Amino acid sequence: MPLIEEYTSKLREKVLFYLINGETQLLNNDSKYPFGTKELPIMCNFAEEEPRKSSQAYQSSYRSVVFLRNSRWFKAKGIGIPAGNSRPIFHNGKILSYCLLKPRIGTGEPLIWGFSTCEDAEKEVFWMKVIKEQNLSEVDSVGTGIYKDILVLDFDDRIGLFRYLDSTDLKNVLEHFLQRSRQTTACCVFCYEPSDIRVDEILYAFMFPKVEKVVDKSDCKDYVKWLGSSCAYNLRQFHNHGLLHGTILKRGGFFTNSHFCNHLVGETKTWMTDFHMVEKTTDRLRMRREVWCLLHVMNPLEPTIETAPFSRFPFELLDQRTPMGSVGSPAESVFSFISQLQIPAGHFEPTLRSKFQEELAMELKEGVESGYEEDIFDVESEVKKEMLRKIVQIKETMWKLYNLPKSVQRGIDYIQKTIRGGSIPKKEFGHILRTLQES
Numbered sequence: 152m153p154l155i156e157e158y159t160s161k162l163r164e165k166v167l168f169y170l171i172n173g174e175t176q177l178l179n180n181d182s183k184y185p186f187g188t189k190e191l192p193i194m195c196n197f198a199e200e201e202p203r204k205s206s207q208a209y210q211s212s213y214r215s216v217v218f219l220r221n222s223r224w225f226k227a228k229g230i231g232i233p234a235g236n237s238r239p240i241f242h243n244g245k246i247l248s249y250c251l252l253k254p255r256i257g258t259g260e261p262l263i264w265g266f267s268t269c270e271d272a273e274k275e276v277f278w279m280k281v282i283k284e285q286n287l288s289e290v291d292s293v294g295t296g297i298y299k300d301i302l303v304l305d306f307d308d309r310i311g312l313f314r315y316l317d318s319t320d321l322k323n324v325l326e327h328f329l330q331r332s333r334q335t336t337a338c339c340v341f342c343y344e345p346s347d348i349r350v351d352e353i354l355y356a357f358m359f360p361k362v363e364k365v366v367d368k369s370d371c372k373d374y375v376k377w378l379g380s381s382c383a384y385n386l387r388q389f390h391n392h393g394l395l396h397g398t399i400l401k402r403g404g405f406f407t408n409s410h411f412c413n414h415l416v417g418e419t420k421t422w423m424t425d426f427h428m429v430e431k432t433t434d435r436l437r438m439r440r441e442v443w444c445l446l447h448v449m450n451p452l453e454p455t456i457e458t459a460p461f462s463r464f465p466f467e468l469l470d471q472r473t474p475m476g477s478v479g480s481p482a483e484s485v486f487s488f489i490s491q492l493q494i495p496a497g498h499f500e501p502t503l504r505s506k507f508q509e510e511l512a513m514e515l516k517e518g519v520e521s522g523y524e525e526d527i528f529d530v531e532s533e534v535k536k537e538m539l540r541k542i543v544q545i546k547e548t549m550w551k552l553y554n555l556p557k558s559v560q561r562g563i564d565y566i567q568k569t570i571r572g573g574s575i576p577k578k579e580f581g582h583i584l585r586t587l588q589e590s
Contacts, residue, residue, distance in 0.1 A: 155346055155417065156219055158539065161547040162352055163209040164557040166233040168192045168216055170204035171241065177294035177341075178280070184293055184341060185220050191296040191339070192216070194231030194265070198242035198325065209347070210558060214265050217347045223291075224347050228275075229267035229339040230296075233558070236316045239265050240324070247328050249312050250303040250335070256406075263303060263337045264312065267427070269295075272338035275427035279342055282426060287388055289422050293341035302332040344415060345422060350378055351411040351449045351561060353539070354515075356546040358451055358570055360580070363507050365587045366541050371507075372514045373530050374538040379446075379518025380528040381421040382414040386445055387523045389423065390438045397428020398441050409441035410449035412561060418536045446519045451563050452504075452512040544590060548583060 173191030177184050186192065190204070194216070208216035208227075215228040232238040239248040249264040262268065267275075272295045279292035304327060306312040316324075354375075356362070363371060386409065389396055397408030406428075413425040432438070447453055504512070518528055550557060553573050555566065575583075 153219070153222070154540075155348075158348060158543045159209055159217075161543050162348065162557065163211070163560070165207045166194065166210045166216060167205055167207055168194050168227075168230060169197075169202050170206075171202060174297040174299065175294060175341075176297065178276070178292055183291075183343070185225055191298065192227045192230045193239070193241070193246070193298075194233050195239040195241050195246065198240055198321070210560075211347050212560065217344070220343075224344045225293075226342050226344055226347065227296075227339055228342070229265070229272070229337075231265040237264060237312060240321075242325065242328075245300040245302055246298055246337075247302050247325075247332070248337070250305050251308055251312065252305055253307045255308060263301065263335065266298060266301075266337035267339060269297065269336055269338040271427045272340050274429075275340050275425075276342075278426040278429040282394075282423075282429070285392060287385070287392065287394075288424065288426075289345045290424050290426070291343040293343065296339040296341065298337045298339070301335050301337050302328055303335055304328060304332055340427075344424060345420075346415045346417040348416050348543075349412050349560070350382060350414040350416050350421060351451065352546065353378065353416055353542050354411060354451045355566060356542040356549065357508065357511050358567070359545050359549050360505070360570075361584060362545065364584055365545060366538070368507065370534060370538055371511060373528070373534065374542075375452075375511050376514040376518035376521075376528045377530040377535065378411075378416065378421065379515040380522030380526065381518075382411060382423075383442065383445060383519040383522030384525060384527050385414065385421060385423045385522075386441060387525055390441070393431050393433060395428075395430050395432050395437060396423065396441055397426075397430070398437055398444065399428060405440070407441065407444040407448060409444040411445065412449040416539070418539055419532045442519065442523055446516060449561065449563070450512075450515070451566070452508060452515055541587075541590075545587060548587060552583060 169192070170186055170190045171193055172189060175184065175188050175191070177188065181188055194214075206218075208218040210233050211217045211226060211228075214232060215226060215230065216233075217224045217226045219225075237249070239246050241247075248266065250261055251264060252261050254260075254262050256262070260268070276292045276295055279288075279290055282288045283291060304315075306315065319327075357371065357375065359365070386396060395409075396413065397406075399406050408425055408428040413423065415422045415424050521528060549555070549570075550559070552575060553569050555569060559566070
């Protein structure tokens with residue numbers, strides 16, 4: 152098993168997906184698509200008999216799967232839901248799902264649960280191609296899949312959807328689709344990635360109690376600083392080309408794609424991913440917001456912003472009257488500007504961190520600042536490789552220790568509270584610590 156797949160298997164669960172009849176729009180070479188050109192992958196429940204064609208892949212986030220093909224990760228993004236009562240239902244040749252009209256995730260626009268809108272899918276494939284041509288990422292677009300026969304029930308948000316599903320059964324759900332659903336079209340996106348390990352997944356491992364007893368302190372600090380600098384350097388190259396990763400003003404706040412969840416890590420490199428919110432801009436303030444979001448939005452080492460995975464926070468936090476200067480210039484650090492922000496009560500939850508974890512958070516901050524000034528912190532390749540091996544092992548051990556299923560790939564508030572509230576007998580923890588030290 153290749154190392155990168157071995158690491159992924161330690162971090163991710165395998166889930167089942169099926170192949171149904173559908174339409175594809177593939178770019179250039181059909182041979183890059185691993186299924187028949189009239190077949191689409193889907194994760195759903197079946198009201199009738201399941202189709203014969205099924206396979207397993209690693210779950211990637213909540214609505215996507217990845218698997219190795221020709222030494223690269225093929226990703227099918229937005230193909231349904233892997234488990235739970237909110238899964239789409241395949242019934243009488245049609246897909247039954249839900250539309251959230253006022254979601255607090257993604258772009259904030261209405262979304263089809265488990266899938267992409269065709270507009271978002273087309274936009275992401277377009278930007279994948281442009282960004283690859285400009286050498287800003289190694290994500291290689293393949294095309295889109297189109298689910299034409301979708302019926303949806305409308306809900307305002309996820310809370311309304313889950314309340315509805317918790318209060319009814321399958322028979323009533325099917326009746327409601329018959330009585331008041333509407334027809335729509337949804338899409339998914341296909342691409343190849345160099346890795347599917349997310350930087351935020353790696354950062355979770357540094358929440359492990361006594362992590363410095365398992366990995367050398369200086370190596371931890373160097374690795375975290377390198378991660379921050381490499382991700383911020385990638386973001387700066389986007390900004391140098393007049394591109395935003397994706398930060399959208401919406402309803403008195405904004406939604407952002409700029410966070411560590413959308414940066415991939417391999418043995419010696421990092422890459423940006425998730426491009427459905429990319430747009431062109433020359434607005435330096437918007438670029439600065441993205442640097443702030445990168446450090447704070449999906450960072451397990453920081454106090455958390457209590458929102459959904461694609462976080463949102465008040466627009467007025469960013470004072471547009473502050474002189475901008477040139478982005479990332481030595482004369483005016485990005486973080487000297489950000490430090491002026493006054494965060495109102497209720498937007499951050501204090502986190503109990505060890506002194507060493509506070510030191511790591513500072514290293515990450517310094518890494519992001521230096522990387523955005525186009526200075527990647529230098530770490531030897533062998534150190535990066537060994538750190539990735541150890542950190543993946545620590546994270547796998549953590550998830551077992553705190554009884555967290557592999558499907559919980561993120562959710563900083565929940566994971567921090569689980570670790571703080573976990574009571575591990577001293578003898579058991581000592582045994583686990585020794586096992587990690589000897590591995």
